[in-house]
Amino acid sequence: MSLPTGPALLEARGLRKTFGTQVVLDRLDLHVGPGECVVLIGGSGSGKSTLLRCLNLLEVVDDGQILLEGDDISDPRVRHDAVRARIGIVFQAFNLFPHLSVLDNITLAPRRVHRVPRAEAEERARAMLDRVGLGDRAAALPDQLSGGQQQRVAIARALVNRPALLLLDEVTSALDPELVGEVLALLRELRSEGMTMVIATHEMSFARQVADRVCFLSEGRVLEAGPPEQIFTSPRSARLRAFLAALD
Numbered sequence: 001m002s003l004p005t006g007p008a009l010l011e012a013r014g015l016r017k018t019f020g021t022q023v024v025l026d027r028l029d030l031h032v033g034p035g036e037c038v039v040l041i042g043g044s045g046s047g048k049s050t051l052l053r054c055l056n057l058l059e060v061v062d063d064g065q066i067l068l069e070g071d072d073i074s075d076p077r078v079r080h081d082a083v084r085a086r087i088g089i090v091f092q093a094f095n096l097f098p099h100l101s102v103l104d105n106i107t108l109a110p111r112r113v114h115r116v117p118r119a120e121a122e123e124r125a126r127a128m129l130d131r132v133g134l135g136d137r138a139a140a141l142p143d144q145l146s147g148g149q150q151q152r153v154a155i156a157r158a159l160v161n162r163p164a165l166l167l168l169d170e171v172t173s174a175l176d177p178e179l180v181g182e183v184l185a186l187l188r189e190l191r192s193e194g195m196t197m198v199i200a201t202h203e204m205s206f207a208r209q210v211a212d213r214v215c216f217l218s219e220g221r222v223l224e225a226g227p228p229e230q231i232f233t234s235p236r237s238a239r240l241r242a243f244l245a246a247l248d
């Protein structure tokens with residue numbers, strides 16, 4: 001497998017993660033360059049979500065190293081809050097607090113965890129809401145918004161600390177089909193602005209459009225990685241060929 005050279009924004013080396021006797025990540029390596037959009041594909045249960053959760057320190061790895069801008073964030077002495085300000089994450093089920101306004105959902109972590117003064121947190125949150133096209137919905141409660149709008153709020157929340165890296169886990173899977181497009185369009189814009197992203201998705205057409213590099217996860221590793229044309233039109237491994245064939 002050819003790895004890109006050049007400086008990494010994020011580098012995972014030899015990650016191992018087990019649940020009981022099950023080995024989910026098996027000495028996995030991943031290199032993400034600055035401004036790169038890496039899309040993770042692979043069968044259900046191949047470890048895409050687990051990998052993203054490990055990168056964000058929501059799961060503790062059994063072994064291996066995670067370097068963010070050269071800092072070893074897998075060192076147990078590292079403060080998780082500090083890392084999470086540098087790595088935003090968005091999930092399939094938006095996970096907004098239902099009793100808090102859109103604005104308060106976005107300012108909660110900056111204010112409570114990162115001690116940003118309220119006025120500054122709100123100013124940043126409003127700028128981020130404008131960015132995701134929801135500048136007029138700051139006072140709304142989540143259930144007054146469509147699913148696509150809620151997911152855009154979740155993305156704004158993940159971006160409010162100006163992270164170096166954004167992780168997205170199947171962020172369109174819970175949406176009605178007619179709402180998928182607005183979220184994908186936002187991700188395409190973020191990419192064109194140079195946001196570094198790692199995206200787990202089962203939407204191959206989106207992966208093909210947005211990825212600089214596609215990584216196919218199988219048996220706990222990145223079995224094959226490359227530009228989307230290569231991965232989708234000339235897969236090398238039998239496992240990737242079988243995975244792609246099963247999608248049709």
Ligand code: ADP
Binds near residue numbers: 019024044046050
């Ligand atoms: P994917 O996102 O590619 O579908 P996951 O990372 O969700 O895969 O899951 C990989 C494997 O790890 C699955 O077999 C899943 O059942 C298992 N797994 C994930 N999280 C846990 C957990 N908290 N406890 C036990 N097993 C887990």
Ligand code: MG
Binds near residue numbers: 049170200
């Ligand atoms: Mg998953």
